[in-house]
Amino acid sequence: MKNLFLVFTISAISLTILSFTIKNNSKALSSNTDVTVYEVPADVQEIIDNSCYGCHNTDSKSTKSKMKLNFDDMSNLKQGKLVGKLHRIYNAVNDVDMPPKKFIDKYPDKELSASDTETLKSWANNLMNKNGGL
Template sequence: MRQTKKWLLMLFVAFAVIQFIQPARNTSGQVLQTDITNVYPVPARVQAILQSACYDCHSNDTRYPWYSYIQPAGWWLAHHISEGKEELNFSDFGSYSSKRRINKLRAIENSVNDGTMPLSSYTLLHKDARLTGEKRQLITAWIGKLTDSLATAN
């Protein structure tokens, strides 16, 4: 019994200590000139969907939930956001080459259609990020028009 109390106390102290090791926050507070909304016309409804379902992991401005301040959840989120921005960053979309933009748009369309994005671990806690059939159709229709215009421009 005494040994168990020691282990529990050590675990509690370790948990308390790691709370002081906070990851950097992904918040710029500004919309860059290279943001997709400044580069291409994005209908208001599509923009609202992108902001609620995509921007937290795929932009330079994340809205952090309360549990992100508790470690190790904050570390996991920081890593997840870093990976998401590496794959696609809507804030830097305008700096991509034309070919890369088209490829990213097609990848978004495929991910939305096959349901791999947004991630189920994200939509579990962010109900407004769940994509209904109508939302999926809005995104894919917009991407279809945009990729067609980009392909003909090249």
């Protein structure tokens, strides 16, 4: 009798825990695809500040640059738009289209090093995946 009670209690507790984990899991999964994720680690931020932000910000003098990519606005974008921008950032640095050659000729210290390029690419890749881009 005592044993039966013990078994009952243990199963009840484990069932409760199990139902909680399942609930939390499904919540985590759905929030992963529904909510836009935009995080910029310090090392990425440093590269962006040095090589990209000068033209791609809200107060930029270059209308075209800020219309195409504005780092001040990235966290407000919906997933489709954000993944689109990230994919274009990935391609632009991968193909060495950005920063523009003319700009680098004038400010050689703004050039992306090979490791800067890799850091930006894996950052973009990671965020594209977190936003359901796979």
